[in-house]
Amino acid sequence: MIFTPIDIASSAVLLFLFLAMFTFLLSRRQRLMIDICFSLAAAASLLGFIAGAWTVAGGVTEKIVLLFGLPDLPFHLRLDPLSGFFLTVIGLLSFFVSVYSIGYVRGFLGKRSVTSLVVFYCLFIAGMFMVVMADDALIFLISWEIMAAASYFLVLFEHERIENRRAAFLYMVVAHVGAIAILLSFGILAGLATGFKDFSGYTFDAMRATQFPVGGATAAFLLAFFGFAAKAGIVPLHVWLPEAHPVAPSNVSALMSGVMLKTAIYGIIRVTFDLIKVFPWWWGALALALGLISAVMGVLYALMQHDLKRLLAYHSVENIGIILIGIGLAMIFTSFKLPLLAALALIAGLYHTMNHAMFKGLLFMGAGAVLHATNERNMEEMGGLIHRMPWTAALFLVGCVSISALPPFNGFVSEWLTFQAFLLSPGLPNPLLKLLIPLGAALLALTGALAAACFVKAFGVTFLGHWRGHHNPSVHEANWPMRFGMIMAALTCLLLGILPAMFIGWMDTLSAQLVGSKIGASSGAYGWMWLTPVAPERASYSGMIVFWGIMAVVVSTFLLLHVRPGKIHRAPVWDCGFEKINPRMQYNATSFAMPIRRIFGFLFSIRERVRAGSNPGHAAFPVRLNYSLRIRDRFWGWLYQPIVVSSFWIARHLGRLQQGRIQVYLIYSFITIIVLLVFL
Amino acid sequence: MKLYPFVIEILQILVLLAIAPVFAGWVKMLKCWSQGRSSPGLFQPYRDIRKLFSKDVVLAENASWIFRFTPYLVFGVALLAGCIIPILSTDLPLAATADVIVLVSLFAIARFFTALAGMDIGTAFGGMGSSREMTIASLAEPAMLMAIFTMSLAGGTTSLSQMTQVILSGQSVFRPSMAFAFLAFLLVAIAETGRIPVDNPATHLELTMIHEAMILEYSGRYLALVEWAGMMKLFLFFTLGIAAFFPWGIAASGDLYAVFSAFFFMGLKLGIEAVFLVLIETGLAKMRLFRLTEFLGSAFLLATLGMLSYFILE
Numbered sequence: 001m002i003f004t005p006i007d008i009a010s011s012a013v014l015l016f017l018f019l020a021m022f023t024f025l026l027s028r029r030q031r032l033m034i035d036i037c038f039s040l041a042a043a044a045s046l047l048g049f050i051a052g053a054w055t056v057a058g059g060v061t062e063k064i065v066l067l068f069g070l071p072d073l074p075f076h077l078r079l080d081p082l083s084g085f086f087l088t089v090i091g092l093l094s095f096f097v098s099v100y101s102i103g104y105v106r107g108f109l110g111k112r113s114v115t116s117l118v119v120f121y122c123l124f125i126a127g128m129f130m131v132v133m134a135d136d137a138l139i140f141l142i143s144w145e146i147m148a149a150a151s152y153f154l155v156l157f158e159h160e161r162i163e164n165r166r167a168a169f170l171y172m173v174v175a176h177v178g179a180i181a182i183l184l185s186f187g188i189l190a191g192l193a194t195g196f197k198d199f200s201g202y203t204f205d206a207m208r209a210t211q212f213p214v215g216g217a218t219a220a221f222l223l224a225f226f227g228f229a230a231k232a233g234i235v236p237l238h239v240w241l242p243e244a245h246p247v248a249p250s251n252v253s254a255l256m257s258g259v260m261l262k263t264a265i266y267g268i269i270r271v272t273f274d275l276i277k278v279f280p281w282w283w284g285a286l287a288l289a290l291g292l293i294s295a296v297m298g299v300l301y302a303l304m305q306h307d308l309k310r311l312l313a314y315h316s317v318e319n320i321g322i323i324l325i326g327i328g329l330a331m332i333f334t335s336f337k338l339p340l341l342a343a344l345a346l347i348a349g350l351y352h353t354m355n356h357a358m359f360k361g362l363l364f365m366g367a368g369a370v371l372h373a374t375n376e377r378n379m380e381e382m383g384g385l386i387h388r389m390p391w392t393a394a395l396f397l398v399g400c401v402s403i404s405a406l407p408p409f410n411g412f413v414s415e416w417l418t419f420q421a422f423l424l425s426p427g428l429p430n431p432l433l434k435l436l437i438p439l440g441a442a443l444l445a446l447t448g449a450l451a452a453a454c455f456v457k458a459f460g461v462t463f464l465g466h467w468r469g470h471h472n473p474s475v476h477e478a479n480w481p482m483r484f485g486m487i488m489a490a491l492t493c494l495l496l497g498i499l500p501a502m503f504i505g506w507m508d509t510l511s512a513q514l515v516g517s518k519i520g521a522s523s524g525a526y527g528w529m530w531l532t533p534v535a536p537e538r539a540s541y542s543g544m545i546v547f548w549g550i551m552a553v554v555v556s557t558f559l560l561l562h563v564r565p566g567k568i569h570r571a572p573v574w575d576c577g578f579e580k581i582n583p584r585m586q587y588n589a590t591s592f593a594m595p596i597r598r599i600f601g602f603l604f605s606i607r608e609r610v611r612a613g614s615n616p617g618h619a620a621f622p623v624r625l626n627y628s629l630r631i632r633d634r635f636w637g638w639l640y641q642p643i644v645v646s647s648f649w650i651a652r653h654l655g656r657l658q659q660g661r662i663q664v665y666l667i668y669s670f671i672t673i674i675v676l677l678v679f680l
Numbered sequence: 681m682k683l684y685p686f687v688i689e690i691l692q693i694l695v696l697l698a699i700a701p702v703f704a705g706w707v708k709m710l711k712c713w714s715q716g717r718s719s720p721g722l723f724q725p726y727r728d729i730r731k732l733f734s735k736d737v738v739l740a741e742n743a744s745w746i747f748r749f750t751p752y753l754v755f756g757v758a759l760l761a762g763c764i765i766p767i768l769s770t771d772l773p774l775a776a777t778a779d780v781i782v783l784v785s786l787f788a789i790a791r792f793f794t795a796l797a798g799m800d801i802g803t804a805f806g807g808m809g810s811s812r813e814m815t816i817a818s819l820a821e822p823a824m825l826m827a828i829f830t831m832s833l834a835g836g837t838t839s840l841s842q843m844t845q846v847i848l849s850g851q852s853v854f855r856p857s858m859a860f861a862f863l864a865f866l867l868v869a870i871a872e873t874g875r876i877p878v879d880n881p882a883t884h885l886e887l888t889m890i891h892e893a894m895i896l897e898y899s900g901r902y903l904a905l906v907e908w909a910g911m912m913k914l915f916l917f918f919t920l921g922i923a924a925f926f927p928w929g930i931a932a933s934g935d936l937y938a939v940f941s942a943f944f945f946m947g948l949k950l951g952i953e954a955v956f957l958v959l960i961e962t963g964l965a966k967m968r969l970f971r972l973t974e975f976l977g978s979a980f981l982l983a984t985l986g987m988l989s990y991f992i993l994e
Contacts, residue, residue: 552756
């Protein structure tokens with residue numbers, strides 16, 4: 001065959017790099033640049049998607065060795081089902097977002113130059129493609145850094161605002177602390193692969209061929225897990241995420257939340273299931289516990305937000321947690337040699353990876369459309385947008401229903417599969433795990449229900465009711481490229497929800513590669529309409545019938561009731577006969593979350609103050625009330641504030657070395673040379 | 681005489697549509713008697729629904745399509761759930777559409793849209809109802825899942841028809857885990873269907889209503905659909921409890937005689953269950969909203985105890 005998947009994927013990467021290099025030629029014609037570059041980016045993403053989908057479907061593994069690299073250490077690229085799957089996810093969402101960007105980035109025309117946005121956008125996607133294709137530690141880390149640096153500049157795009165600069169700095173620090181840990185982890189693995197003799201252990205192939213000693217493997221795993229957790233935003237390393245994602249342009253937020261976090265999930269799976277292969281159960285228990293904490297804390301923090309994009313960013317913490325739950329369960333099952341259950345849990349986690357990319361991309365695109373139209377991120381000032389942005393509202397609603405894990409959309413399928421994996425945990429031989437793991441299922445149920453509450457709030461406050469703001473801007477509907485991007489993402493959400501058995505059948509090669517078992521045949525045992533993950537008698541679900549069943553009843557009831565013409569009178573709101581109602585009396589984001597804030601308040605540091613202005617006539621009737629509420633992440637105070645304070649302290653004291661006099665610096669060099677001569 | 685499975689499916693829908701209002705009327709009647717009032721009769725819900733259907737709709741000025749779509753969706757979800765839960769027979773062609781977890785999520789989607797409809801008009805009451813409803817639901821969900829988990833342990837299945845068949849197939853020894861799971865399910869069902877002590881379906885007092893606050897602005901056929909779906913939800917939660925814990929008497933095949941006797945047994949069990957519901961509703965006062973954490977927390981605890989007792993005793 002002339003073309004193989006890896007050729008297609010490489011040409012996609014080359015096209016992105018080409019775009020990044022030559023975009024500046026069009027910088028005088030900004031409008032043309034947006035149209036051409038984002039169309040080509042969409043085409044390149046589609047190539048990546050095709051290559052990935054083909055690899056997974058065929059179950060092929062291909063490698064190429066590049067002719068360049070460091071001296072004697074050439075770069076290796078490889079496409080196997082695991083990288084193919086992530087390539088599919090990244091390619092598909094990048095395709096939707098690139099189409100969306102054609103319309104979205106137009107909003108910056110006349111305000112600022114978008115050349116840097118286009119350049120780093122292309123570099124960013126190229127970096128993500130290369131991360132999943134890398135087959136040695138060097139090119140993996142180089143791609144990882146390209147991805148991190150490009151996204152740093154994207155976060156910094158509107159750099160005149162101080163919060164953007166702070167968020168970008170925080171992001172850079174956390175990303176680099178993580179990268180150091182990953183580097184050290186690969187160092188350990190590469191060293192153990194050759195017994196610390198030469199450098200040939202840097203390829204993933206060499207690591208795969210090695211049986212690692214337990215101690216070394218554990219150290220490497222913990223370092224890698226820490227590094228990838230920092231990128232994925234797992235609690236307590238999540239603090240950069242709600243700062244950086246909201247301030248980036250919305251198309252970039254969609255990519256960062258939707259797929260960049262997934263490269264960290266890819267890293268965790270690659271290191272544990274593929275490179276190390278044999279591990280004790282407590283690694284899985286660690287992943288499971290951190291996943292549960294991230295899921296619950298993420299959704300609770302999200303509920304407290306009133307900035308739409310920040311709320312979505314906290315939901316990424318939650319969803320990464322849910323993905324990690326699936327992977328943690330798969331690790332536990334693998335370590336107890338239960339490959340079928342491991343395959344189920346792994347597929348559940350990976351399915352959620354795909355789903356989260358789609359609905360979170362959709363939601364961020366929708367939030368971008370709202371931001372584009374209203375110049376407002378604060379939900380407390382919004383309301384009633386469904387009347388002026390009907391398309392955006394309907395598409396955003398699809399995202400809300402999907403992320404709240406409601407049938408028949410896609411979020412439900414993966415959560416249901418995760419529940420099924422939990423329900424199979426009584427098969428474990430370890431009594432402690434047998435008793436504790438079901439409690440995790442309850443936490444997952446809590447997460448799902450809280451997410452539903454959060455999205456009733458997000459959609460209800462933003463799109464329903466009346467406009468709450470003081471001034472009334474001229475809100476306009478999103479333009480057509482933006483709508484197309486969102487429509488495609490919404491359709492994918494629905495298709496993944498009603499055709500899960502086909503999708504799981506496609507993923508069979510993936511679980512065969514990683515845990516040596518397949519669930520595709522048993523999942524489709526009843527045919528493509530039904531999903532029966534283990535056995536039809538155990539549990540079954542048909543999103544197709546749920547969707548068409550509800551639709552059929554809705555349509556037939558509607559028609560039956562309209563046989564006889566009934567009148568609909570439009571009238572002012574009744575509201576129990578209260579007449580002086582105004583938009584400020586509506587429930588808003590803060591009041592909606594009040595019961596939950598009160599119940600789970602012990603997890604936050606909350607300062608709530610109500611001050612009544614005094615009325616000299618009647619103390620019982622104050623003139624005005626002043627309400628202020630401040631909610632902070634406890635982890636910031638516990639974990640980060642001490643680090644910040646101590647690093648400032650060290651910097652201050654080290655700063656004394658800098659005297660600003662040339663003689664002093666000469667003495668320093670002299671002393672250094674003496675010390676080196678004495679000790680070496 | 682054998683009935684085709686899809687005929688049973690249609691019979692189930694008819695039973696659901698017809699009996700749910702009678703059941704709601706029966707509960708109301710018992711409640712009136714136990715509180716020393718005279719009752720409006722068993723068929724009052726029918727009369728209410730008919731009256732509402734024949735009325736014109738008054739719609740708030742800024743109601744969007746969500747507000748108008750929600751009643752149809754809620755009704756559709758209830759009907760679909762009626763096709764899945766074994767009410768008369770376990771031999772249902774659509775039973776494989778959903779296991780218990782999916783069923784709970786089906787009710788969740790109805791709740792999601794009802795809460796959105798509550799916020800659509802932009803009144804304080806609607807938002808208040810939505811906020812409280814979603815809070816209660818998120819506390820009820822973990823308890824519900826633990827109850828399902830415990831129920832699924834005995835038969836190794838979450839499919840409702842399979843669970844029913846496992847119980848029917850003879851191992852009818854008393855299981856402590858099932859007793860705990862039943863108590864947990866009972867508490868959750870009270871919360872989910874909005875009965876006292878969680879919510880009062882009869883109240884329109886501003887500060888205490890939850891479900892009623894969300895549907896306050898509905899009228900005409902929309903209100904009829906919402907009310908009817910509410911009665912079906914109450915009925916379905918009771919039949920769900922029957923199918924999962926006391927399925928004896930249900931038809932295991934399409935035999936006409938068995939289906940008739942199943943109908944009879946269903947009526948008997950529902951009648952008795954209603955008495956217990958009314959005892960709870962009359963004996964207890966409505967709880968403060970923030971006491972509900974204890975109420976639903978104890979449901980969670982009971983379900984967890986059920987699971988532990990399964991691992992330890994069985």
